[in-house]
Amino acid sequence: MATFLSLRSFVNWLLLRDASPQLLVAKYQELKHQIPLLYALLSLNALAVAFTHLEHAPHWMTIWIPGVLVSVSVVRMSSWLKRSAVIDAPTALRQLRRTILLGSLLAAAYISWSLGLSQFGGDHEQTHVAIFIAITVIGCIFCLMPLPQAAVAVTAIVMMPALYYYLSFGDAVYAAIGINIALVTAVLIRVVLSGYQAFRSSVLASIETRRLNAEITAIAHTDPLTQLPNRRLFFSELPERCAAARDNGHDCAVGLIDLDRFKAVNDTMGHIFGDQLLQTVAQRLKEAFSEHGLVARLGGDEFAFCIEADGCKATAFANTVCEAISTPYVIAGANVSIGATCGIALLSTVGDEDSLYDAADYALYKGKSDRRGFATLYAAKHEALLRADRAIEAALQSANLSTEMEVHYQPIVDHNQRVIAVEALARWNSPVLGNVRPDIFIPLAEKTGNVHRLTLILFEKALQLAVSLPENVKLSFNLSAHDLMSSETILGLIALIRRSGIAPAKLIFELTETAVMRDFDAAEESLTLLRALGVAIALDDFGTGQSSLSYLRRLNVHKVKIDRSFVADVHEHGGQNLLAAIVALCNRMDIKCIAEGVETSDQLKALNELGCQAFQGYLFSKPLPEAQLCQWLDGHYLTDGGPSTAETPRLAGAIARPA
Numbered sequence: 297m298a299t300f301l302s303l304r305s306f307v308n309w310l311l312l313r314d315a316s317p318q319l320l321v322a323k324y325q326e327l328k329h330q331i332p333l334l335y336a337l338l339s340l341n342a343l344a345v346a347f348t349h350l351e352h353a354p355h356w357m358t359i360w361i362p363g364v365l366v367s368v369s370v371v372r373m374s375s376w377l378k379r380s381a382v383i384d385a386p387t388a389l390r391q392l393r394r395t396i397l398l399g400s401l402l403a404a405a406y407i408s409w410s411l412g413l414s415q416f417g418g419d420h421e422q423t424h425v426a427i428f429i430a431i432t433v434i435g436c437i438f439c440l441m442p443l444p445q446a447a448v449a450v451t452a453i454v455m456m457p458a459l460y461y462y463l464s465f466g467d468a469v470y471a472a473i474g475i476n477i478a479l480v481t482a483v484l485i486r487v488v489l490s491g492y493q494a495f496r497s498s499v500l501a502s503i504e505t506r507r508l509n510a511e512i513t514a515i516a517h518t519d520p521l522t523q524l525p526n527r528r529l530f531f532s533e534l535p536e537r538c539a540a541a542r543d544n545g546h547d548c549a550v551g552l553i554d555l556d557r558f559k560a561v562n563d564t565m566g567h568i569f570g571d572q573l574l575q576t577v578a579q580r581l582k583e584a585f586s587e588h589g590l591v592a593r594l595g596g597d598e599f600a601f602c603i604e605a606d607g608c609k610a611t612a613f614a615n616t617v618c619e620a621i622s623t624p625y626v627i628a629g630a631n632v633s634i635g636a637t638c639g640i641a642l643l644s645t646v647g648d649e650d651s652l653y654d655a656a657d658y659a660l661y662k663g664k665s666d667r668r669g670f671a672t673l674y675a676a677k678h679e680a681l682l683r684a685d686r687a688i689e690a691a692l693q694s695a696n697l698s699t700e701m702e703v704h705y706q707p708i709v710d711h712n713q714r715v716i717a718v719e720a721l722a723r724w725n726s727p728v729l730g731n732v733r734p735d736i737f738i739p740l741a742e743k744t745g746n747v748h749r750l751t752l753i754l755f756e757k758a759l760q761l762a763v764s765l766p767e768n769v770k771l772s773f774n775l776s777a778h779d780l781m782s783s784e785t786i787l788g789l790i791a792l793i794r795r796s797g798i799a800p801a802k803l804i805f806e807l808t809e810t811a812v813m814r815d816f817d818a819a820e821e822s823l824t825l826l827r828a829l830g831v832a833i834a835l836d837d838f839g840t841g842q843s844s845l846s847y848l849r850r851l852n853v854h855k856v857k858i859d860r861s862f863v864a865d866v867h868e869h870g871g872q873n874l875l876a877a878i879v880a881l882c883n884r885m886d887i888k889c890i891a892e893g894v895e896t897s898d899q900l901k902a903l904n905e906l907g908c909q910a911f912q913g914y915l916f917s918k919p920l921p922e923a924q925l926c927q928w929l930d931g932h933y934l935t936d937g938g939p940s941t942a943e944t945p946r947l948a949g950a951i952a953r954p955a
Contacts, residue, residue, distance in 0.1 A: 310445050312392055316503070317385030317388075318499065318503045319499055319503075321385055321388045322499040322502075323442045323443055324388040324391055325381055326495070327392075327395065327440075327442050327443055328376060328381060330440070330441075330442070331373075331376045331395065331439060332376050332377050334435060334439035334440070335369040335376075336373060337431070338365075338366075338369050338432060341428050341432060342362045342366055342369075342409075343362065344424075344428075345362075345410065345413065346362040348417075348420075348421055349413055349416055349417055349421055352417035352418075352421055353413055353417070357409075357412065357413055357416070362409065365406060368402065369402070392443060392446075395443060395446055396443070396445050399450050400446075400449045400453055403432075403453040406432060406454070407432075407453065407454045407457055410425050410428055410429055411425075411457060411458065411461050413425055414426075414461075422470075426462070426470075426473050426477070429454065429477065430480075433455060433477065437481070437488050440488075441491055441492055442495055444488060447485070447488055451481055458474060462474025462475075516528065519578075519592070521571055521574060521575065521578075522578030522593050524578050525591070526592060527592065527593075527594045527600075530590065530600055530602070531653075533602070534550070534602060534652070534653075537602050538643055538649040538652070541604045541643065542643070544604065546604040546605070546606075547606045547607075547642050547644045548603075548604060548649075549602070549604075549605045549607070549610035549640055549642050550600065550601070550602050550643075550652040550653060550655075551602075551603075551610065551614050551638050551671070552598060552656045552657055552660045553581075553598070553599040553600070553601070553617065553618070553621070553636050554597065554599075554636070554660055555621070555635070555636055556635035556637055556668060556669065557633075557634045557635060558574075558597040558634050559597070559815070561573060561632055563815070563817070565630065565632070569628060569630070572627050573625060573627055577599075578593065578599075580620050580621060580623075581621075584616070584617050584620055588613065589601060589604065600653075601617075607642055610640050610642070610671075611671045614638040614640055615638075617636070617638070618635070618636040618669060618670060621634070621635070622634065622636060622669065635669045637663045637667070637668050637669055637672075638663065638670070638671040639658065639661070639662070639671070640656055640659055640671055640672065640674060641653075641674040642674070645675070655674045655682070658674065659673065688736060688740050689743070689744050691729050691732075692740060692744055693744060693746070695724075697750055698753055700725060700726055701722060701750065701754060701757070702723050702724075702757065703720045703723065703757045703761070703922070704720075704721045704723050704919035704920055704925075705719065705721065705761065705919060705920055705921075706718065706912060706919040707719075707917050707925075708890060708912045709912070709916055710909060710910050713916070716770065717769060717770040717771065717772050717804060718769060718771060719773075719774075719806070719912065720755075720771060720773045720774070722737075722738065722750070722754050724737050738776065742776060742778045747778045747779065748778070748782055751775070751779050751785055751788075751789075752785070752792065755773055755789055755792055758773055759771070759793070759796045762796070762798050762803070763796070764926070765802075765929075770803065770804050770832070772805075772834065773803065773806065774805075774807070774836065775805050775807045775811070776811060777815075780811055780815075780818065780819045780823075781815055781822075783822070786825055787825075789826075793829065801831070801832070803832070804831065804832040804854075805826055805832070805833055805834070806835075806857065807819070807833070807834075807835065807836060808837045809835060809837065809838065812835075819851075823851060827852065832854040833853045833855070834853060834855035834856070834890070835856050835857065836892075837859045838857060838858050838859060838878065853887060856889055856890065857890045857891075857892050857912070858875065858890065858891045859892060860913075862875055862878070863875075863892065863893045864893065866902045866903060872906070875891075879906050879908055883907065888909050888910060889908050889910070890909070890911065890912060891908050891910070891911050891913075892912050893912075893913050894912065894916070895914050895915050899913075899915070
């Protein structure tokens with residue numbers, strides 16, 4: 297049984313059945329360089345032996361047989377020289393097995409011819425044959441080292457009959473030559489087998505190294521949470537995919553997908569739930585893009601894709617993807633719904649792949665404002681807007697914010713039309729661009745990283761006015777999402793308050809629901825610091841965000857400012873009921889309710905009837921520079937510090953709303 301198993305193992309080894317695919321290819325590639333040398337060696341040596349026996353042996357032994365053998369060797373040599381170095385494992389296995397077989401047959405033919413030739417001639421000619429056999433064996437062993445099966449087979453086929461032949465002479469010298477060649481051959485076979493093991497180990501080590509490198513590369517190019525390609529892979533492949541689309545005669549579309557309401561879900565349900573939601577979104581994206589190009593996660597809740605498509609097809613496909621993402625999810629037994637907005641840019645529109653991402657990002661930015669939940673295609677109108685934004689960004693970077701920025705103020709009055717606060721509003725008069733609207737430059741300041749410096753400069757200017765305000769008139773100042781997320785900004789605001797000497801109770805910080813929901817935990821931490829100082833907190837644009845009542849309670853806000861869109865519908869039945877509900881909610885939670893955007897006396901009357909406590913809008917005053925505000929306040933306050941309500945209608949009518 298043991299003999300059978302050993303024989304079976306030997307046959308498996310001889311037929312290369314246990315070799316790995318990579319090792320087979322490596323053997324073939326190494327032999328491609330060495331076997332042509334072997335055939336050249338055999339051909340030259342055979343011709344040399346035939347030449348020395350021309351006068352001693354028949355022509356069929358010195359011309360025809362070596363001619364055939366050399367011709368076959370040259371054909372095989374040419375065949376190997378013409379072969380490609382790139383080959384698959386099954387083909388390599390066939391070629392290696394053929395090499396073992398043909399090598400054995402040629403070895404048998406050469407040894408038979410050479411031993412037959414040694415019967416002719418004298419001692420010199422016979423010695424030449426012995427040298428030919430020795431050189432042939434040594435050459436075969438070393439040239440076939442990557443394929444030890446062939447080396448062993450050829451050596452056995454050559455040496456066994458040669459040794460028998462020389463021992464049968466009955467001559468001590470020839471017997472010694474045969475034994476010497478056999479011993480040297482045995483040693484060389486051992487050396488070659490050891491060398492092959494080193495070759496095999498080197499190949500396997502190289503294979504393992506390539507495997508590890510491939511794994512490391514895959515890890516480096518894969519998002520660990522969603523298993524989608526990551527930002528690095530997306531941007532490294534983008535130029536190649538653009539070039540491929542161009543070569544195929546197609547357009548290339550790059551899209552950015554941003555999840556809507558994900559932040560609220562993540563903060564409400566927890567980060568583990570948010571991670572599971574992202575994984576499910578990623579699975580839907582994989583299914584949608586299985587046959588449509590590349591999709592990757594850039595970070596957070598932002599994804600990107602690259603497909604070959606024109607504008608119509610790309611937009612339709614992106615809308616389908618957004619719809620798929622918006623389908624409700626069931627995760628850990630909870631039902632949740634989010635949305636998705638997409639911005640798309642075409643290579644044919646933008647012109648070069650380096651600008652594709654920026655264009656798609658701008659289309660996404662516009663889509664978030666104008667077409668949330670759908671795809672927005674970057675167009676020529678966006679190009680003009682993008683150039684304008686870049687001009688504003690450049691002006692912001694080089695602006696002297698301390699001199700170019702100023703603060704205007706809009707009064708807030710109570711139900712008796714007494715001024716209770718003024719809201720500070722940023723204004724920018726650029727020497728390069730002229731007056732720039734705050735709804736344009738503030739988002740760009742956030743984008744360019746200037747908002748921290750801008751907030752502190754504007755707040756310091758506003759504090760200078762707060763010192764001269766009547767005692768019962770407060771200063772209200774707006775904070776952006778970036779302000780709330782920046783501990784540096786919050787600490788800077790606290791330092792300015794302490795340095796000014798103003799009582800913190802005279803200050804109100806306004807923030808929007810959207811700003812709070814971007815990172816509720818960070819916002820709550822910032823607001824805790826501000827409340828501890830003694831300032832009041834107001835929630836601006838109430839009703840337009842996605843915060844829940846539990847968040848309203850946790851934030852412990854002092855005031856709520858109802859968005860102007862609700863005030864505009866105060867005379868409609870549905871709008872009136874909604875306003876009544878908001879006012880009742882605020883009264884129930886002991887939160888002062890302020891209505892924004894009050895423009896007509898009828899609106900004011902209706903809001904008063906609903907129980908609203910304070911108002912702000914063009915009915916009372918537009919935002920005013922500091923000097924005009926002081927004049928306006930002088931008209932509203934008597935020498936004893938009380939309000940002059942008689943002045944209000946006259947002033948409100950005199951101030952026209954600008955176009």
